Amino acid sequence: MTIAELNKIYDEYADLVKVRRLVAEEGAKLAEKTGYRKQILVCGGTGCTSSGSRKVVEALEDELKKQGLEKEVLVVKTGCFGLCALGPIMIVYPEGAFYSQATPEGVRRVVDEHIKNGNIVKDLLYKETVHEDGSINPLSETAFYKKQKRISLRNCGVIDPENIKEYIATKGYQGLAKALTEMTEDEVVQCLLDSGLRGRGGAGFPTGRKWMFAKNAPGDVKYVACNADEGDPGAFMDRSILEGDPHAIIEAMTIAGHTIGAHQGFIYVRAEYPVAVQRLEIALKQAREYGLLGKNILETGFDFDIEIRLGAGAFVCGEETALMTSIEGNRGEPRPRPPFPAVKGLFGKPTLLNNVETYSNIPQIIRKGADWYASMGTATSKGTKVFALGGKITNVGLVEVPMGTTLREIIEEIGGGIPNGKAFKAAQTGGPSGGCIPPQHIDTPIDYESLAAIGSMMGSGGLIIMDEDNCMVDVAKFYLNFTVDESCGKCTPCRIGTKRLCEYLEKITEGNGTMEDLEKIEELSNHMKSSSLCALGQSAPNPVLSTIKYFKDEYLDHIENKHCTAGVCKNLLRYEIVEDKCKGCTLCARNCPVGAITGTVRQPHVINADKCIKCGVCMNNCKFGAIVRK
Amino acid sequence: MKEKNLIPFNGTEAQEQQLKEVIAEHREQPGGLMPTLQKAQGIYGYLPIEVQKMIADGLGISLSEVYGVATFYSQFSLTPKGKHKISVCLGTACYVKGSDKVLEAVENRLGIKSGECTEDGLFSIDSCRCVGACGLAPVMLVDEDVYGKLTPDQVGKILDSYLETKGGND
Numbered sequence: 089m090t091i092a093e094l095n096k097i098y099d100e101y102a103d104l105v106k107v108r109r110l111v112a113e114e115g116a117k118l119a120e121k122t123g124y125r126k127q128i129l130v131c132g133g134t135g136c137t138s139s140g141s142r143k144v145v146e147a148l149e150d151e152l153k154k155q156g157l158e159k160e161v162l163v164v165k166t167g168c169f170g171l172c173a174l175g176p177i178m179i180v181y182p183e184g185a186f187y188s189q190a191t192p193e194g195v196r197r198v199v200d201e202h203i204k205n206g207n208i209v210k211d212l213l214y215k216e217t218v219h220e221d222g223s224i225n226p227l228s229e230t231a232f233y234k235k236q237k238r239i240s241l242r243n244c245g246v247i248d249p250e251n252i253k254e255y256i257a258t259k260g261y262q263g264l265a266k267a268l269t270e271m272t273e274d275e276v277v278q279c280l281l282d283s284g285l286r287g288r289g290g291a292g293f294p295t296g297r298k299w300m301f302a303k304n305a306p307g308d309v310k311y312v313a314c315n316a317d318e319g320d321p322g323a324f325m326d327r328s329i330l331e332g333d334p335h336a337i338i339e340a341m342t343i344a345g346h347t348i349g350a351h352q353g354f355i356y357v358r359a360e361y362p363v364a365v366q367r368l369e370i371a372l373k374q375a376r377e378y379g380l381l382g383k384n385i386l387e388t389g390f391d392f393d394i395e396i397r398l399g400a401g402a403f404v405c406g407e408e409t410a411l412m413t414s415i416e417g418n419r420g421e422p423r424p425r426p427p428f429p430a431v432k433g434l435f436g437k438p439t440l441l442n443n444v445e446t447y448s449n450i451p452q453i454i455r456k457g458a459d460w461y462a463s464m465g466t467a468t469s470k471g472t473k474v475f476a477l478g479g480k481i482t483n484v485g486l487v488e489v490p491m492g493t494t495l496r497e498i499i500e501e502i503g504g505g506i507p508n509g510k511a512f513k514a515a516q517t518g519g520p521s522g523g524c525i526p527p528q529h530i531d532t533p534i535d536y537e538s539l540a541a542i543g544s545m546m547g548s549g550g551l552i553i554m555d556e557d558n559c560m561v562d563v564a565k566f567y568l569n570f571t572v573d574e575s576c577g578k579c580t581p582c583r584i585g586t587k588r589l590c591e592y593l594e595k596i597t598e599g600n601g602t603m604e605d606l607e608k609i610e611e612l613s614n615h616m617k618s619s620s621l622c623a624l625g626q627s628a629p630n631p632v633l634s635t636i637k638y639f640k641d642e643y644l645d646h647i648e649n650k651h652c653t654a655g656v657c658k659n660l661l662r663y664e665i666v667e668d669k670c671k672g673c674t675l676c677a678r679n680c681p682v683g684a685i686t687g688t689v690r691q692p693h694v695i696n697a698d699k700c701i702k703c704g705v706c707m708n709n710c711k712f713g714a715i716v717r718k
Numbered sequence: 719m720k721e722k723n724l725i726p727f728n729g730t731e732a733q734e735q736q737l738k739e740v741i742a743e744h745r746e747q748p749g750g751l752m753p754t755l756q757k758a759q760g761i762y763g764y765l766p767i768e769v770q771k772m773i774a775d776g777l778g779i780s781l782s783e784v785y786g787v788a789t790f791y792s793q794f795s796l797t798p799k800g801k802h803k804i805s806v807c808l809g810t811a812c813y814v815k816g817s818d819k820v821l822e823a824v825e826n827r828l829g830i831k832s833g834e835c836t837e838d839g840l841f842s843i844d845s846c847r848c849v850g851a852c853g854l855a856p857v858m859l860v861d862e863d864v865y866g867k868l869t870p871d872q873v874g875k876i877l878d879s880y881l882e883t884k885g886g887n888d
Contacts, residue, residue: 138851138864172853321809321848359756359793360849397749398756400791403847417749419790435748478811478852485853519810552810566813570847576790679871681826703822705870 089379090387091265094256101257104162107181108246111226115182124162126203130190131177131245133168133331134324134363135485140191141176147192148178151199161203164254167332167367169245170486171232174214177245184226188214232483235502237464239472240288240325240448241488244332249367252374255335261380263451267343268388271454276347277303280450282458284470289315289406289443290518290547291623292469292536295450298440301430302348305438310350312341313434313441315411316357316364319403320519321570323550325474326444328486330357330364333448334371338381338394340447343454345392348440353394356411359401368396403520403574406548407622408441410576421578422622445474445549465491469535469546479516479552482507492533495525499553510555514638518547520567520574521627523634524560543634545627559656560639561646565593567631575624582625585616589632597657601647606636655717658702662718667692669714676706676715727768736761737769741776751777751787755794764795800835800842802880805859809848816870817856821845823870824858827877841877 104122107115108129119125130136130145145165152158169177174188180198185208187198194212201207210218216232217225227233238244247254255261267276281296302310314337318326330337341353357365372394375381383391397415404410405420412434414420433439449471453461462470469491475498478484482504489498495515499505506512514524523544525532532538536546554563568590577583589612592605613629620626636643645651652660665676665685670692677685677693684700687693695706695715707715740757744750754773759765765788774781788794806821821843825831828841835842851857854866858876865876 134850135853138849138854138857138866172851175853319847321813322811322852324848324850324852327850360846398753400752400756401793401847402791414752415749417751417787419786476811476852478855479814484811484855516810550810552814554814558814563814566810573792703819703826703870708869708871 091269094261094265094386097253097256098259098262101253105247105254105257108179111182111184115184119182125160127162127164127181128203129164129166129179129181129245131167131169131175132165132363133172133244133328134361135168135172136175136177137363139175139189143192144176144178144190144195147195148199151196152203155199155204157199157203164248165250166246167244167249168241168328168486170236170241170328170488171214171483172486173482173484179227180208183208183224185224186214186217186227187212231501231504232485232487235493235497236488237472237490238488239452239461239464240329240445240474241332241486242452243336244328244486247333249332249334250370252335252371252378252380255333259455260335260451261339261386263454264339264342264380265386267454268346268386268390273303273347273349276343276454279454279458283453283461284458284465284468285446285449285453285461286469286536287443288445288449288473288548290521290545292546295442295446298430298442299344299347301428302438302440305348305431307438309437310348311434311437311439312344312348312350312353313412313415313439314341314353314355314447315406315408315441315443316355316361317399317406317411318358318361318444318548319406319574320521320548320550322478322552323476323519323548325476325486325549327358327361327364329444329448329474330361331367334364334368335375336448336451337368337444338371338375340442340450341394342381342385342392343450344440344442344447346390348438350440351391351393353392354397354415354434355394356397356399356405356415359398365396365398372396402576403570404576404622404624407624410622411441412439419576421576422624424621443548466533466535468537473534473546473549475549475551477503477551477553480506480510480555480558481553489534491535494531494533496530498534498551499530503553506553506555510557512553513556513558514554514560514563516544516552516554516563516631517550518545518627518630519550520570521545521623521630522547522550523630524554524563524638525634526638528638543630543637545630557654557656559597559652559654560635560642561593561597561652562654562656564632564635565590565597568593568628571624571628575628579619579621579625581616581619582621582628585612585620585625586628588612589616589629593632596643596646597652598659599646599650599657601643603647606643606647609636661702662697663695663700663702663704663707664716664718665693665695666714666716669712671712671714673711675709675711679705679709681705727766729762729766729768733761734772737772738776741773745777751779751784752791755784755788759794764798766796798835798839799844800840802841802860804841804843804877805846805849806832806843807847807849807851807855807857807859808845809852809855811848811852812856815855817858817868819870820856820858820868820873823873824877827874841880 176190178187178190216230285295286292405414410420410422429439474488571586672690684696744754770784774784
């Protein structure tokens with residue numbers, strides 16, 4: 089395909105996709121030109137698929153056919169909209185009507201009442217989009233989306249990721265065309281340097297410098313690699329980008345290949361992401377068919393191809409040298425740096441490795457210029473960052489905000505606050521390598537430096553919110569358990585250090601901790617930080633250190649009072665039945681898995697503390713609030 | 719681990735034929751061991767030592783190297799799994815919403831621990847790190863079916879549905 093042919097596809101399909109970015113009259117006018125009276129977008133991301141979006145699509149297609157509407161109404165399976173808590177999500181354009189928690193029954197009503205007769209089914213809409221007077225708020229005006237700025241996620245939830253034409257319709261592959269025909273390799277590198285883009289995998293190394301090192305490294309054979317081994321549990325930004333906009337990654341890697349002089353790329357994806365892998369495979373195939381990948385790309389004579397390699401469940405493979413060792417078919421153990429991958433990487437050749445989110449920004453930066461990107465963000469952190477907002481928060485989902493947005497804005501405004509009237513306790517960023525941010529730092533603007541200054545880190549983008557019911561010692565233990573499991577075992581400080589740290593935390597949560605243990609934890613942590621081989625071991629103590637720093641009273645409560653304020657640590661807990669409140673309904677005794685509750689009907693029951701495994705089933709089942717946890 | 723894991727290897731010839739094709743496909747590929755193991759596990763359901771030997775011979779590398787890689791990654795299993803594979807997510811988002819209690823309920827219900835298989839071979843339990851359905855936390859997978867927003871008391875009913883229908887709950 090030539091660039092002229094690429095532009096032709098753009099001209100043909102641009103309006104079709106543009107309808108989805110406009111609402112009301114503007115959108116309706118444009119919709120008329122496209123041949124489709126209505127477009128119905130249904131999320132096909134992992135979150136919505138898990139809550140049943142496939143059945144919604146089936147019901148939709150079935151009902152449209154029944155009503156004879158399939159020619160005038162286009163159904164599009166998109167990637168993630170971001171608001172995963174409300175899935176399955178369905179949007180009807182040009183009205184921009186946002187139906188949440190869609191069901192096959194609901195879909196039939198929508199087709200019947202809305203699509204056929206033009207009456208929006210208001211009781212099925214996301215309630216935030218309906219005004220009291222009955223008028224509809226566009227999605228972009230809701231609290232969840234209003235403060236977001238979607239650059240990385242611009243096509244997620246907008247285009248059909250399995251249709252390359254829809255990507256081209258959003259000026260897709262124009263960045264590649266520009267890099268191949270209008271720019272020199274040095275200009276591409278300079279553009280990235282000027283944009284201020286930094287690695288979104290967590291460490292924040294300037295992307296342009298990485299490209300420059302790889303470009304300047306001597307060698308005939310070089311590789312481009314993409315780190316899609318999203319290991320932080322609770323982070324799913326990269327997965328959503330791969331599922332929702334896979335061509336952006338392919339385009340960026342191809343630009344990278346041309347810039348540094350590589351002809352082969354590898355995408356290393358977690359095997360736990362079957363939908364992402366499948367979408368990538370489809371995208372690669374289509375890109376090859378369209379001459380945007382493979383031999384003689386855009387008829388410029390440049391050859392580049394990409395291969396997918398699956399991970400097999402090892403967190404450490406998110407570390408760049410371990411990832412490359414794994415692609416080589418070995419145990420995914422890290423190796424010392426230097427030599428850095430840009431000098432000696434995959435199969436011993438100079439290799440450029442970036443993370444998915446980093447790549448997703450690049451085609452747009454090339455197309456729109458460095459100034460455009462650098463105009464967003466803070467002095468040292470440019471652009472936007474995607475966060476996977478999870479845990480004790482109302483709007484669980486994917487958010488993209490300009491750098492410099494405060495945590496408070498994300499939690500209270502975009503996230504909709506903490507559910508069930510509970511109090512906010514901590515925000516965890518950076519996963520097992522990061523730290524917990526307490527309420528007093530909630531106004532910290534998010535950028536690489538500010539987060540590091542308060543003992544946490546940007547990380548890859550997991551943002552887990554915890555409330556008063558979470559025990560911070562238990563959370564630290566949870567992360568240490570994780571790093572014990574995931575330490576590859578190659579270097580001693582990490583292999584043994586994580587285990588010993590975890591043992592201290594177990595001791596404290598079991599009620600056997602001493603003040604001396606706290607000192608030893610800090611000493612050991614410092615040794616691990618200075619002597620571990622890779623970032624996994626160097627950062628493994630962070631969850632412990634940051635919780636000791638900000639939640640020391642909780643540690644002291646466990647150690648001195650043998651008490652867990654949040655009521656999480658089992659050994660420090662006791663369940664009791666309040667005699668006055670118990671009606672003797674026997675429900676608790678019947679539900680107790682270990683037969684620890686005894687009593688006769690209509691008489692107060694008693695819990696045998698020796699038998700009790702503290703599972704809490706009794707308390708959850710009691711209708712009279714007669715069971716208390718102490 | 720447990721003696722019940724010492725089930726004798728009973729691969730079929732058809733499986734062996736499939737494996738040979740996989741080996742031939744990846745023999746010349748740099749770093750071909752991982753994809754070979756992944757596909758082999760797809761064929762046999764797990765990677766017993768017999769299969770590892772065939773892969774070592776086929777790819778022309780040592781058995782210790784194959785074993786080293788097979789034991790490094792958590793996705794590879796050297797022991798057979800149950801007919802229904804239960805996987806409880808212990809990622810952070812699920813954990814802070816109480817998925818450890820869900821796992822405990824599954825373990826109590828089946829009388830086995832995570833990583834084990836029931837004696838009748840019907841269920842095996844594993845914990846996993848994030849399936850990416852954090853909006854539905856806490857999450858459990860039984861085979862391909864995703865159960866979200868779980869509470870421990872729902873577990874019994876869900877597992878029973880697999881006893882009756884042998885399939886999903888759909």
